[in-house]
Amino acid sequence: MNKIENNKAWFFVIPVFVVVAFSAVIPLMTVVNYSVQDIFGVNSAFWTGTEWYREMLRNPDLQAALLRQFAFSFAILAIEVPLGIGIALLMPKKGWAASAALVLVAMPLLIPLNVVGTIWQILARTDIGLLGWALSESGVDYNINANAVDAWFTIILMDVWHWTPLIALLSYSGLRAIPDAYYQAARIDRASRWAVFRYIQLPKLTNVLVIGVLLRFMDSFMIYAEPFVLTGGGPGSSTTFLSQALTTMAVAQFDLGPAAAFSIIYFLIILAVSWVFYTAIMTLQKDKSAQQ
Amino acid sequence: MAEITLKTLAHSYSKKPSGPEDYAIRKMEHVWAQGGAYALLGPSGCGKSTLLNIISGLVTPSEGDVLFDGKRMNELPPEKRNIAQVFQFPVIYDTMTVYDNLAFPLRNQGGFSEAQIREKVNEVADVLELSGELTRKAKNLSADQKQKVSMGRGLVREDVTAILFDEPLTVIDPQLKWRLRRKLKQIHERFDITMVYVTHDQLEASTFADKIALMYEGQIVQFGTPQELFESPAHTFVGYFIGSPGMNFFEPRLTGEGLIFNGKHIPVSEQILDKIRRSGSDNIKLGIRPEFVTLGADTSEQSYEVTVTDIEDLGTYQLVDVEFGPVTVKVRIPEDQPVPHEAASIGFPDPWLKVYVDERLVEADHE
Incomplete structure (x- = not known):
């Protein structure tokens, strides 16, 4: 049978192609364009190749911001994931109490980012803020504008308050999806409470937790508004995270070339970490024999 | 244990x-x-x-x-x-x-x-x-x-x-x-x-x-x-x-002579009749499995005139619907048995016709 040469079906891809072009390819390519040139104005651009990239990778300020960024992201993940699961386990399962708990837990998620920053900025003030006042009254020398440890502590506490509910809600929905038969079988197998958590609940939560961790990693790695409002990146540059360093460079100093190169590196780091994490989790679930 | x-x-x-x-x-x-x-x-x-x-x-x-x-x-x-x-x-x-x-x-x-x-x-x-x-x-x-x-x-x-x-x-x-x-x-x-x-x-x-x-x-x-x-x-x-299809049931009337259905006398043992009478219930049912109903062309003393309304050939056996007065009786017969057209007769061989009073089986006592 002769194959009919007709590849018109490719035209069906056009709508998706257009959407993706406008949503991702064109903006991203604009950045790529800036990152390999030095542009002074219309008609005065110079090709720089990988120079901006090399410069950015060697920049000690950015290296420090990157380290800070990783420290922050891992710290909040290490707190929010176990805490979120714990809250989900404690939440009531049915009746009006379940609805009430869901609304209460979800509340922080509904607050805009810069409002969260403002709330905590006021909360941390030692004169009128409840947290700052209580700490200084109890003898702690608390000042987020002078003490880097205090600033870090407050930012992490703020992020935990704001985003643990996301993990809790995801885990809660995952827990609700476990059929009763699993718990019944576990009772018949005489499993302890810990074994039920370790071998039934946690494995069944894997998928929602992968989503949760990826979302939280990406979001926290891009965090901007909250620390910017709360500490402005200080004291010094102790809470200046990557996005803030980038914004300073691109908007305040208008160094579009280096900022563009930096954006690409930033993007690739998030992509790489997410990919490694996802692949690692998926490999864990495979058979050992199948890997050999 | x-x-x-x-x-x-x-x-x-x-x-x-x-x-x-x-x-x-x-x-x-x-x-x-x-x-x-x-x-x-x-x-x-x-x-x-x-x-x-x-x-x-x-x-x-x-x-x-x-x-x-x-x-x-x-x-x-x-x-x-x-x-x-x-x-x-x-x-x-x-x-x-x-x-x-x-x-x-x-x-x-x-x-x-x-x-x-x-x-x-x-x-x-x-x-x-x-x-x-x-x-x-x-x-x-x-x-x-x-x-x-x-x-x-x-x-x-x-x-x-x-x-x-x-x-x-x-x-x-x-x-x-x-x-x-x-x-x-x-x-x-x-x-x-x-x-x-x-x-x-x-x-x-x-x-x-x-x-x-x-x-x-x-x-x-x-x-x-x-x-x-x-x-x-x-x-x-x-x-x-139980069974595929299930049992045929029909509701006879209890009279002085015995059980009457569709104007026909349906014989059951005196002992069972006695038990039905003593129960005082008017919820009486007769039941027989489609496998045990006999289907033929001629009418004899022990059989009842019916009309064949439907034949389903299921490959290994045939399922015949016959109209027996107001009810449809299902009969399951071997694949190779010829089915009479329209007018036919069915029989209820003795041990397989069961009597139910208030949905429960009534049996003759074994000596």
């Missing part, structure tokens, strides 16, 4: 049951003997899963007692009852290997060395034909293998005296169903364990079980061998539910 006795057992899910319709299980007495293979058969919602969960301890009965070897078990949780249960959907521990799944109940129980566990797990895996899969992650198995793992967790325990199955073949492919059913039978023969198997499929029930308990509206209406359930249903529901 245990004999499971249900004593004046009843269960209602509502706190204040006001009538019999509030009960999932209506007052019943029943004994499951040690080592038997039983099926609990019935339509959806008849209370069979509730009854199973009462035996395993997942549900506490609102009235009556559950006795294991005469010992009251009502308040004991499932983990203290020495039973195992296999659920409708395979329950396996996803992250564990098949080996760890099978070893799990033993490790929880404690007091076994790893060598003892290995020996027991290997033995059970061998019986279940899972030896080749022991190192695999349980979540990557097929549905029937997973169900075997669920079952295996019951078999590894030395102290298990009964395994309860709650429609365990629901998610299994049809071709694999009979193999797993055979496996269950072999396991039953090899281990001296009481098995109770809940299903709504009469074929599954009769291939698996020595004796079937048929449940209807919260009660066991008949407990007997598959043959007994087929040949002499104790309740009209048994006649209707």
